[in-house]
Amino acid sequence: MAMKGLAKLLCPEKTGVLRLIASVSKAATVNSTRSTPFGSVEEKRCHRLQKDVLNRQMSFVSPSKILFSISFLLFCSLQALEWAPIPLDEPGHEWMERAAEEEFYSFRKTGISSGLLERTWDCCQRSGVKFDRFRVINSEVYGPEGKMRRLLEAIVRHYPLPDIDFIYCRGDALFSYISKRSLNFEHAPILVSAKKKEADREILFADWYYDIDNLKATTKDWNVCIELLQSEGHRWPWSEKIDKVVWRGNASDGKYSGTELQSYPRGAIVYHSKRYPDLVDAGFVLWKSKDPKKFQGLLADSMSIIEQTQFKYQIIVDGKTCTYPGTQWRLYSGCLSFMQKSDNEMWFFRELVPYEHYVPVENNMSDLTAKIWWARENDDRAEEIALNAQDFAKTHLMPQHILLYCYRILLKYASLQRFQPKGSRR
Numbered sequence: 001m002a003m004k005g006l007a008k009l010l011c012p013e014k015t016g017v018l019r020l021i022a023s024v025s026k027a028a029t030v031n032s033t034r035s036t037p038f039g040s041v042e043e044k045r046c047h048r049l050q051k052d053v054l055n056r057q058m059s060f061v062s063p064s065k066i067l068f069s070i071s072f073l074l075f076c077s078l079q080a081l082e083w084a085p086i087p088l089d090e091p092g093h094e095w096m097e098r099a100a101e102e103e104f105y106s107f108r109k110t111g112i113s114s115g116l117l118e119r120t121w122d123c124c125q126r127s128g129v130k131f132d133r134f135r136v137i138n139s140e141v142y143g144p145e146g147k148m149r150r151l152l153e154a155i156v157r158h159y160p161l162p163d164i165d166f167i168y169c170r171g172d173a174l175f176s177y178i179s180k181r182s183l184n185f186e187h188a189p190i191l192v193s194a195k196k197k198e199a200d201r202e203i204l205f206a207d208w209y210y211d212i213d214n215l216k217a218t219t220k221d222w223n224v225c226i227e228l229l230q231s232e233g234h235r236w237p238w239s240e241k242i243d244k245v246v247w248r249g250n251a252s253d254g255k256y257s258g259t260e261l262q263s264y265p266r267g268a269i270v271y272h273s274k275r276y277p278d279l280v281d282a283g284f285v286l287w288k289s290k291d292p293k294k295f296q297g298l299l300a301d302s303m304s305i306i307e308q309t310q311f312k313y314q315i316i317v318d319g320k321t322c323t324y325p326g327t328q329w330r331l332y333s334g335c336l337s338f339m340q341k342s343d344n345e346m347w348f349f350r351e352l353v354p355y356e357h358y359v360p361v362e363n364n365m366s367d368l369t370a371k372i373w374w375a376r377e378n379d380d381r382a383e384e385i386a387l388n389a390q391d392f393a394k395t396h397l398m399p400q401h402i403l404l405y406c407y408r409i410l411l412k413y414a415s416l417q418r419f420q421p422k423g424s425r426r
Helices: 004-009 015-031 041-055 063-078 094-103 114-127 147-158 222-232 265-275 326-332 368-377 379-396 399-416
Strands: 131-137 140-142 164-169 190-192 202-204 242-250 280-286 311-316 336-340 359-361
Touching: 094 202, 094 399, 114 131, 114 164, 131 147, 140 147, 147 399, 164 399, 202 399, 222 326, 222 399, 242 265, 242 368, 265 280, 265 368, 280 368, 311 326, 311 368, 311 379, 326 379, 336 368, 336 379, 359 368, 368 379
Parallel strands: 164 190, 190 202, 242 280, 242 311, 311 336, 336 359
Antiparallel strands: 131 140, 131 164
16 A cells, blocks of 8 residues: 555544554654664655645545554554665676676667767657656766656765766656657667667666655555565465465556457456466456446456465566566565566566576466466475575665666766766866
8 A cells, every 4th residue: 555545544534543643653753763774764754654644635434444554654664674785896796787788788889979868858858758867967966856866866875976967768668658750760878667678779777666765655666565575475375375376457558448358468367367267366456448347347356465475376467568566576475476478678687587586478378377287286396486586586676786786777878978967077
């Protein structure tokens, strides 16, 4: 549940409840001594929640939900990820440098000129509001406020970064916002959350949902998923998990009309759930349609991340592009992940190994049931893969790894930059 959404569970007339929420938030902030290397995240989060609770119009639902809201507030206030930035000379992270080399391969000879960057930026501005421009000058970050700026500020606090000037796509996929017609030249690097594998001028970076400080903590944020799984993810040991695939999500991978369910991968999963209910528990949780009757039977009650971990098998499937943090939390969950074969990729995908960290399934889900039967018949192997994936998440996907990877990308960018960003010292 989103912390911001807690306000919706409370009633403005219940002033006693509001005072209780505010006092709990204040107490949790004062009493908590845990902090991250980037300051007291608890104080920022509690202050943000107090503001939401006290200022938003709220509707009363039930006392039980109010109590749950208080419990969740305490959880979010008292929990903090304890981690520290990785030293640059620490072994075991060489893959990040290799990844940076591969990402910028197309720029190895030409570099990045000021003219190319400006031409690309002009094109991005004409295409909508999905792009941000950031500069780092003398270790000061300039650019729009928000998650990405906070990440950059964390990077320059802990790593030496040369002056740089770059473009970031603040959306799910660059190809969704710029047509080939409008970006039909060899443009400057654009940092993205995910991309098509053949997109050699797009550079994989942290996704636009990620908030290193958790100032607006929701279950769309990977840090919150980590906290939840560390606290509650062990509730169902492997032997007690249900040996079925579970999936809940949106119909974001196609234009559904109600007659072509199997034409899109997510719809195919829901179709399998209807045809093979003993193998798959899947359904859409959000569907925007002018004729909702067409989709009766395809919707399902939402399930929290923790509720989904009572199932042995998860499935990683694209929406508009890769799912994040859906990919990360499934790998970290201790469940076996079936991963769709896809042309889309995120920054860590090249390090994932099939049948070591996940079980691959065809893009159209045509072999999903066969793979489920394989997992059931090879339970020990399935558990081993699930644990390998969890170890991978611990050693590749934690905040300190994201910070170091993004630094390596920016450092490589700076080495190819053929100009001095405006305002910086030579």
